[in-house]
Amino acid sequence: MSHATTFSPNIYEARRTALLARMANSGLILLPGNQDASMNYLHNIYPFRQDSSFAYYFGLHMPDLVGVLDTDNGTCTLYGDDPSLESIVWTGPLPTLAERGQTVGITQTASLASLPEELKAAQNAGRRIHYLPPYRGKSALQLATLLNLAVTEIARGESVDLIRAIVAQREVKSEEEIAEMTWALGITKQMHETAMRETRPGQYEYQIVGAMEGLMRRHGLQLAYPSIFSKQGEVLHNGSHHNQLQAGDWVVNDTGCSSRLGYASDITRTLPVSGQFTDRQRTLYQITLDSQLAAIAAMKPGVTNLSVHQLAVSKLVDGLKALGIFTGDTEETVLSGAYAIIFQCGLGHQIGMDVHDMENLGEAYVGYDEATTRSTLFGMRNLRMGKAYRQGMVMTVEPGLYFIPAQIDQWQAEKRHAHLINYEVLNQYRDAGGVRIEDEVLITENSCEVIGEPIPKSIAEVEALMGTAA
Known part of the structure; x- marks a missing residue:
């Protein structure tokens, strides 16, 4: 019976490496995970379901994480936050961001608060930021905030190159x-x-x-x-x-x-x-x-x-x-x-x-x-x-x-x-x-x-x- 919540780290490493190769020297790939979705008030939430593309490459089934792959230098960074005392009160002890990253072969982590500046610096340098079409309103708002765009502009920037690369990879099952x-x-x-x-x-x-x-x-x-x-x-x-x-x-x-x-x-x-x-x-x-x-x-x-x-x-x-x-x-x-x-x-x-x-x-x-x-x-x-x-x-x-x-x-x-x-x-x-x-x-x-x-x-x-x- 399957009890695992992730595959082995080398599987995720191989998937990210393959995606980086398909998208080589084309800028940054931005893969936000999902956030909690409220039923009828903020803290009454639906069962969490991770975004599948984030899960495919980063393997973590928890909210408020973002993955960034740099196709120019081959690095992969996991953005998130360490658990605060406020969150531990409600959830119990949780692993640190670095510990989460290690389970899926990620060694480079950073806080969510640092991500907008990283993306802004890339935009100022003329680098392209690839992202997928959002299917939740909250995700569209997150992308708009991270990329300093109006929500109505998000659809125009969706990366067909990234979509094709991910489809070609994900549709062949291991x-x-x-x-x-x-x-x-x-x-x-x-x-x-x-x-x-x-x-x-x-x-x-x-x-x-x-x-x-x-x-x-x-x-x-x-x-x-x-x-x-x-x-x-x-x-x-x-x-x-x-x-x-x-x-x-x-x-x-x-x-x-x-x-x-x-x-x-x-x-x-x-x-x-x-x-x-x-x-x-x-x-x-x-x-x-x-x-x-x-x-x-x-x-x-x-x-x-x-x-x-x-x-x-x-x-x-x-x-x-x-x-x-x-x-x-x-x-x-x-x-x-x-x-x-x-x-x-x-x-x-x-x-x-x-x-x-x-x-x-x-x-x-x-x-x-x-x-x-x-x-x-x-x-x-x-x-x-x-x-x-x-x-x-x-x-x-x-x-x-x-x-x-x-x-x-x-x-x-x-x-x-x-x-x-x-x-x-x-x-x-x-x-x-x-x-x-x-x-x-x-x-x-x-x-x-x-x-x-x-x-x-x-x-x-x-x-x-x-x-x-x-």
Whole structure:
């Protein structure tokens, strides 16, 4: 079981060295860590979550730290403050800044108060200061203060060179990172199997969520994202857990936790509340599973996620053609965007320290490149990554079917893709809800592999575990 809160110092040293080499002789790299975030008053804070890029290079999961890498002379400095008596009263004894730095291979430290002058001197000397896009208001204010800029000017100075360098480095996962993700998946497996055992008619969604999150808390972990556990599976990011489960319902369970070093897991299963899928659910589930398995079989270095998305969509379309929902040519149904009546999102995304890995750096840099541009079609434009896989990437693969009455009504009124969609048949499924199946896939040298211990996924496996806690 993983109890570490940092990797060994040499791992962080190697990461910083690699970044310095990629950005050689280009000025300073400014990487602020996160600060505490208040819930409803200053000292009532959310559980702390470190900025992932800071954590990747500096490995410290505590607030009010800033890392600076000097690409001209190769030095790395950690800025922060030693604990004061005032803070010790509330937190207990804490390590000094120098002691914190030593755990991640940093020997050069300085106070936060000295940082603005250091940055000002660099600016006066005409040196460039590279920084990443902030995703919190407090972080934007901090950057504006440190760089003597108006908050409205921050976006103009974001470093595309730094973004590209970090994406290229972080998207290839090391053995240590895969081990962390696999460990988190082990806890996530227990969470999903707990949900299968506990789900039955009469339960409320929040009772199952509580059972899963309680198990996770017993390991001292946090969620990688708010749990999606809903009988309204057609609502893609449904955060509500207030429905009572009834016989005949099925539930989308999209739940994952983070390891202590912040590496995320992201797994989805769809569960029949009665313990067995209805005939209609069984058919839709198998169509989705066949799509996922076909997509995984096609993944390897050099293949684009866009092409695999289109393959997965083709399998969904073929399955629904057999039901009479789609009526036209499969390729036309995919390329025209008509398929998005039942699959409005993308096949998956990179995952690592962020559940949508590096998404704060911009999907244009994380998911696309000069060779693969983003579609403007409804549905296809929601594909977060289109570019080719690299060995060491970890991807989620999560096809689904989502029957959204409001979308069906609007498209039918507009006669959109009417030669490809049989709306009379589709309307017979308007109350079908949603189904999604998701795993994490590592791109290997010549192929790929699903990481983590298998979590029940076939119809027989899921049904065998459903409701057994009763």
